[in-house]
Amino acid sequence: xxxxxxxxxxxxxxxxxxxxxxxxxxxxxxxxxxxxxxxxxxxxxxxxxxxxxxxxxxxxxxxxxxxxxxxxxxxxxxxxxxxxxxxxxxxxxxxxxxxxxxxxxxxxxxxxxxxxxxxxxxxxxxxxxxxxxxxxxxxxxxxxxxxxxxxxxxxxxxxxxxxxxxxxxxxxxxxxxxxxxxxxxxxxxxxxxxxxxxxxxxxxxxxxxxxxxxxxxxxxxxxxxxxxxxxxxxxxxxxxxxxxxxxxxxxxxxxxxxxxxxxxxxxxxxxxxxxxxxxxxxxxxxxxxxxxxxxxxxxxxxxxxxxxxxxxxxxxxxxxxxxxxxxxxxxxxxxxxxxxxxxxxxxxxxxxxxxxxxxxxxxxxxxxxxxxxxxxxxxxxxxxxxxxxxxxxxx
Amino acid sequence: xxxxxxxxxxxxxxxxxxxxxxxxxxxxxxxxxxxxxxxxxxxxxxxxxxxxxxxxxxxxxxxxxxxxxxxxxxxxxxxxxxxxxxxxxxxxxxxxxxxxxxxxxxxxxxxxxxxxxxxxxxxxxxxxxxxxxxxxxxxxxxxxxxxxxxxxxxxxxx
Numbered sequence: 001x002x003x004x005x006x007x008x009x010x011x012x013x014x015x016x017x018x019x020x021x022x023x024x025x026x027x028x029x030x031x032x033x034x035x036x037x038x039x040x041x042x043x044x045x046x047x048x049x050x051x052x053x054x055x056x057x058x059x060x061x062x063x064x065x066x067x068x069x070x071x072x073x074x075x076x077x078x079x080x081x082x083x084x085x086x087x088x089x090x091x092x093x094x095x096x097x098x099x100x101x102x103x104x105x106x107x108x109x110x111x112x113x114x115x116x117x118x119x120x121x122x123x124x125x126x127x128x129x130x131x132x133x134x135x136x137x138x139x140x141x142x143x144x145x146x147x148x149x150x151x152x153x154x155x156x157x158x159x160x161x162x163x164x165x166x167x168x169x170x171x172x173x174x175x176x177x178x179x180x181x182x183x184x185x186x187x188x189x190x191x192x193x194x195x196x197x198x199x200x201x202x203x204x205x206x207x208x209x210x211x212x213x214x215x216x217x218x219x220x221x222x223x224x225x226x227x228x229x230x231x232x233x234x235x236x237x238x239x240x241x242x243x244x245x246x247x248x249x250x251x252x253x254x255x256x257x258x259x260x261x262x263x264x265x266x267x268x269x270x271x272x273x274x275x276x277x278x279x280x281x282x283x284x285x286x287x288x289x290x291x292x293x294x295x296x297x298x299x300x301x302x303x304x305x306x307x308x309x310x311x312x313x314x315x316x317x318x319x320x321x322x323x324x325x326x327x328x329x330x331x332x333x334x335x336x337x338x339x340x341x342x343x344x345x346x347x348x349x350x351x352x353x354x355x356x357x358x359x360x361x362x363x364x365x366x367x368x369x370x371x372x373x374x375x376x377x378x379x380x381x382x383x384x385x386x387x388x389x390x391x392x393x394x395x
Numbered sequence: 396x397x398x399x400x401x402x403x404x405x406x407x408x409x410x411x412x413x414x415x416x417x418x419x420x421x422x423x424x425x426x427x428x429x430x431x432x433x434x435x436x437x438x439x440x441x442x443x444x445x446x447x448x449x450x451x452x453x454x455x456x457x458x459x460x461x462x463x464x465x466x467x468x469x470x471x472x473x474x475x476x477x478x479x480x481x482x483x484x485x486x487x488x489x490x491x492x493x494x495x496x497x498x499x500x501x502x503x504x505x506x507x508x509x510x511x512x513x514x515x516x517x518x519x520x521x522x523x524x525x526x527x528x529x530x531x532x533x534x535x536x537x538x539x540x541x542x543x544x545x546x547x548x549x550x551x552x553x
Contacts, residue, residue: 043468076468086468086494110490129527164488164500221503224526268526273519275526316519323519364533394529 043076049132051139051390057382068094069390074101082107090151098200100151111161118201121152122171122214123228124264124279132392136311136327137355137371139388143305143333147281148264149195155204156212167219174209176201180234181256186295188234188258188285190349193303193335197234205235210260222271228264233257255294259286273313275325280306289340298336298343305333311359323361327371330354334378347379357388367392413461413472414444417489421461421474428476428485429457440545448476457484458546464538466493467530475539481546483508486539496531508539515540 048071054064069092076086088100103117120128126135126144130151135141144150158173178197180188187197199205210232217225236256242249266279283303285291292299311327334350336343357371370389377383414421414434425434425448432450437458439445448457458477463470469492476485486508488500498504507522516522518533525532 045468074468078469084469107492134527134529162491162497164491164497167501169497218498218501218527221501221506222523222525224498270524270526272523275524277526313519313524316524319517319520364529 041078043078045074045076045395047072047074047131047133047392047394049138049390049392051388053138054387056385056387072100100153102201109161111163113160114157115160116157118153118155119158119173119175121154121173121175121212121230122226123152123212123230123262124148124281125226125266125268125277126150127152131394132369132390133361133365133367133394136309136325136359136369137329137357137373137388138369138390138392139373141279141307141309141329141355142331142351142353142375143279143281143307146193146195146335147283147303147305147333148262149193149198152198153201154199155201156209158212167217169214169216169218171212171214173212175212175232176204176206176235177208177210177232178234178260179205179237180258180291181236181238181295183237183240186256186291186297186299188291188297188299190298190300190336190339190343190346193283193299194260199235205237205239207235207239208233222269224268226264226266228262228266230260230262233259252294255287255290258288258291258299260284261286273316275311275313276309278306278308280304289342292340292343298339298346300334300336300339300343300349302338303333303335304337305331307331307353321363323367324358325361326356326358328354328356348377348381350378352376352378359392365394412444413442413463413474413489414446417461417472417474420487420489421459424474424485424487425459425476434459443542443545445545460542460546461489462538462542464531464534466491466534467495469493471496471499471531471535473535475542477543477546480512481543481550482510482512483539483543485509486535491531493531496528498525498528499531499535501525515543 049069051069052064052066055062070090072088072090074088076084078084083106085104087102090098090100099118101118101120103115103119105113105115107113122128124144126140127148127150140150154176156173156175158171160171162169176199178194179199180186180197188194212230214226214228234257236253238253238256242253262283264281268277285299285301288299288301307329309327309329311325314324315322331353336345336349339345353375355371355373360368369392373386373388375384429448430450432448434446435449437445437447442463444461446459448459456479460475463472471488471492472490473486473488477483486505491497491500504525516536516539518536522536
């Protein structure tokens with residue numbers, strides 16, 4: 001009994017000494033206690049880029065463009081150790097305001113998380129990792145702009161998990177699809193593919209969800225491999241109040257919908273100062289005969305894009321903290337790889353692109369970039385040449 | 396009274412105790428790297444928990460440290476095993492919360508820290524940059540250096 005009392009007394013003393021110890025510290029005011037709390041719960045961050053574009057052509061005079069291409073403020077809140085919220089509010093070209101992500105994540109275990117809200121569709125490298133200090137060059141790769149319409153985000157629900165030991169990550173989602181028709185015109189074209197058909201979670205219409213998945217493997221040092229897939233149908237405003245018995249209206253609405261299958265492979269490898277990355281995206285649209293017939297558009301039925309990039313950090317061994325990374329990227333993409341018979345195949349939609357430049361890291365998360373971008377359409381029409389320079393930030 | 400004492404002691408023992416939280420995974424890892432033995436509490440600094448490992452035959456006196464370091468949007472927890480002369484033998488990421496930077500859990504990448512006596516690690520120089528982990532990787536490097544420097548100071552004082 002005595003032992004128990006002694007034991008209890010020791011624990012009580014320890015407890016009180018720990019409790020009182022809090023008061024030994026500097027006085028706590030309201031703002032510092034809120035800050036301490038926010039350290040745990042509320043998280044802020046952001047990224048952005050401010051750019052200069054100078055097209056050049058031997059025979060013409062052309063204006064340059066200066067643009068705050070994007071500025072994003074991200075905010076997260078940890079409700080508990082298992083439940084969190086993440087959001088990104090984006091300003092594009094100063095005036096355009098978007099919500100880029102807004103979703104809640106609930107983690108049952110590391111390998112099994114549920115999430116719902118406005119999320120990024122996992123396809124290729126850049127759509128998920130689009131912060132400007134994570135890629136070389138002022139502009140995102142064209143394949144990740146035209147073939148994968150970065151930033152591609154829609155409202156959905158999904159499951160995701162990681163197996164750290166095995167180096168595996170999976171994501172499976174049901175997302176709302178693209179809008180193929182806004183009620184007056186078709187939004188998928190040969191020239192811009194799916195870019196104008198993104199609904200971005202803004203009063204988006206839906207008839208049925210699409211399936212999206214990505215598997216990532218990071219079990220080998222320096223290597224990251226990804227396999228992504230997307231399967232579904234586009235949505236259409238023509239499906240509003242269509243009487244099921246009205247054959248003509250049903251046929252018209254059906255013609256405004258295309259099926260979309262997209263698959264992607266991506267790889268990144270870092271060793272020493274050398275970094276390599278590559279990506280291949282294949283997409284297939286079904287029903288483009290009826291769709292193009294209805295809308296007068298010229299959407300291709302098969303589309304592809306790929307790129308390979310090599311970069312080397314020249315001053316990785318200096319103590320300065322600076323980085324100086326020249327890079328070269330070759331891209332090839334074609335939004336008219338295959339077309340249905342009624343559509344004239346346009347060779348100008350196959351483009352060979354060469355980008356070479358240099359990035360200067362000022363600090364982790366802040367860089368200056370400059371490059372030259374040369375895009376050659378396969379029909380022999382004029383080559384687009386641009387000098388780009390910009391500031392890239394991520395914090 | 397006993398119950399109150401029990402409750403208070405439970406709070407004290409579990410509050411912020413990384414060792415307690417990851418006991419199963421950590422013990423498995425310690426046995427794999429050092430063999431059987433027990434941990435003896437050394438000290439706790441800035442949320443880092445320092446332990447001595449005492450092997451069954453009593454010869455070994457390695458260090459086992461549990462720590463948390465900031466990732467981009469959330470901290471991550473890890474453990475590190477060092478030999479008595481402060482050479483890293485193993486690092487294991489126990490919990491990675493954030494969406495970015497989980498690639499640091501890659502065993503091959505972590506191996507760059509192992510068996511390098513007297514080194515202060517430098518991200519990109521002695522430790523390769525890691526795709527997708529632009530924040531967590533340098534953060535881990537910094538935290539590991541901090542742990543080594545604490546232990547080095549302690550060794551000097553003896």
